[in-house]
Amino acid sequence: MRALIVEKATGGDVTAAVQEIDEARLPEGEVTVAVEYSTVNYKDGLCMTGAGGLVKSYPHVPGIDFSGSVEASTDPRYKPGDKVVLTGWRVGELHWGGYAQKARVRADWLVPLPEGVSTRQAMAVGTAGLTSMLAVMALEAHGLTPEKGEVLVTGASGGVGSVAIAILSKLGYEAAAVTGRVEQSQYLANLGACKLISRDELAETVNRPLESERWAGCIDAVGGKMLARVLGQMKYGASVASIGLAGGAELPTTVIPFLLRGINLLGIDSVMQPYENRLEAWRRIGTDLPMDKLAGMSFEAGLDDLPKLGTDILKGKVRGRAVINVNG
Incomplete structure (x- = not known):
């Protein structure tokens, strides 16, 4: 072989x-x-x-x-x-x-x-897509609904971000995509992103621990300074699903967003995820991920x-x- x-x-x-x-x-x-x-x-x-x-x-x-x-x-x-x-x-x-x-x-x-998912489609999903689905499920378990507002996806043109945008769009969420690659704008729009945010807009460090409330939820693949900035922009009681560290493992923030706005920072791991959670995530991938977008x-x-x-x-x-x- x-x-x-x-x-x-x-x-x-x-x-x-x-x-x-x-x-x-x-x-x-x-x-x-x-x-x-x-x-x-x-x-x-x-x-x-x-x-x-x-x-x-x-x-x-x-x-x-x-x-x-x-x-x-x-x-x-x-x-x-x-x-x-x-x-x-x-x-x-x-x-x-x-x-x-x-x-x-x-x-x-x-x-x-699961029925309806081919072996090829399963690998177009893979760990990245499974992680995206687990992140969406975690945000929903902490109260996220489409009516609550825009959901931010950082590192949106990567594997996890791409699938997250497609899933959120299929479920009726307004997904705002963060990318540092302007040439990916049409690609992200085709996946269902309602808004494109320049990476530079969120990469700048600010001294204020809190900014205007902006996001109802976030799937973050970047970590580092960008995650710290995003935490200060979350709506009251909102959650951030942390799935990556492309921007660094350090988190230069304060406890203020957690204490004054009740923000939740949710860690998402797919490697050791229990079997039943995997089954449910793959079932939902079969129903909530648009396969035409997956092909693209x-x-x-x-x-x-x-x-x-x-x-x-x-x-x-x-x-x-x-x-x-x-x-x-």
């Missing part, structure tokens, strides 16, 4: 290349999946280049997401032919992942693919394209979702 193998030389240099390998090299697990599609996330870029220290053992097969058909299973929950999707659980980091024509994993890590925010590539895509995503050069056809 073909697989993208990441290797580390004695001197520390990390290389990634497609190789023919024996299926016997797959790690242990109850379920063997004939992989059809994978995708490219920021973590995948780190794993392919050796950055971040996520990969602990080489040689390694990255790919934190994959979808396909069950080929063999010793677990009664899955039988040959079942369509499944996997995201998270540190697959592709500590355990061999989806950048191969086959994968072997624990049954607990898999989720049955994704593009297809193959295993041989992965090394370049891994470098590009770390530089912020990948728009939307890259769907990897491992058999193409």
Whole structure:
């Protein structure tokens, strides 16, 4: 079978290349999946280049997401032919992942693919889209409704932001998209963004802990100074779903927005998310994510394209979702 193998030389240099390998090299697990599609996330870029220290053992097969058909299973929950999707659980980091024509994993890590969602669509969604759906669900659980006003999405042209805009628009929300790339304006408008906000408008630090109330909710992929600024612009009792740190891990703010406006800062993790939450999120992806918009925010590539895509995503050069056809 073909697989993208990441290797580390004695001197520390990390290389990634497609190789023919024996299926016997797959790690242990109850379920063997004939992989059809994978995708490219920021973590995948780190794993392919050796950055971040996520990969602990080489040689390694990255790919934190994959979808396909069950080929063999010793677990009664899955039988040959079942369509499944996997995201998270540190697959592709500590355990061999989806950048191969086959994968072997624990049954607990898999989720049955919901009706109406194809394996290709599942990878146009991937971890990024699952995270977006979990963020929307968390905001709704804390009282967000379309009637309460505009919802801000930072890092809107990235994978998470793109899917978030499409979901919010389908649900009737007015989604305001923050982007530093003017050339993405039409792309974001096509996804359903009602307003485009320049990144520069929110990147500037202000001395006031509170500004005029502006946003009914926020899905933030940036963190850092921008998140601090946004917290001071949230409406009373509103929530921010924090899903990324493209702008930095530090949060230079005060407790004033939390104390005087009752703002909620909600952390969103998709890696270790419980099974039932995953099932519900994927069910809602099937009903609340417009698949025509999904097609417009994704593009297809193959295993041989992965090394370049891994470098590009770390530089912020990948728009939307890259769907990897491992058999193409």
